[in-house]
Structures are given as C-alpha cells and as structure tokens.
Amino acid sequence: MIAWWGALLIGIGALLVGAVLGFFISLRYFKKYQEKNPPITENMIRAMMKQMGRTPSEKQVRQVMDSMKNAQ
Secondary structure, three states: OOOHHHHHHHHHHHHHHHHHHHHHHHHHHHHHHHHHOOOOOHHHHHHHHHHOOOOOOHHHHHHHHHHHHHHO
C-alpha cells in the first residue's frame, strides 16, 4: 500500500507534467493559428487608408506591412 504522501507526490508530479505539456501544446496551436489567420492583411491596410481619405500606392502598403513584421 502506498503511503498517503507517496500518492500526494504522484498527484503533484502528474499535475506539473500536465501543466507543462498543456502550455507547450497551446503555444504551438496559437502559433499555427496566427500563421493561418494573420491579425492584419494588406487589404485591411488599404481599407484603413481609404477611410482616412488617401489612395495608397502598392509601395506604401508594402512599407506598412514590412514595418509591422519588423515590429514583431
């Protein structure tokens, strides 16, 4: 028969392993999700510039996208 402290240690160990595994699995899932669904696209930038009364050139859109990628 396992002593009560042994069962407690096994339970705490299992909890720690589960927390660490859950963290890394959720981190990987979130990175995949962000790659498939980026927060801002070129079309969104164009729409924002048009709402501000500007007609953006392709160069301006690329500059904004590059600056956002470098900021990450």
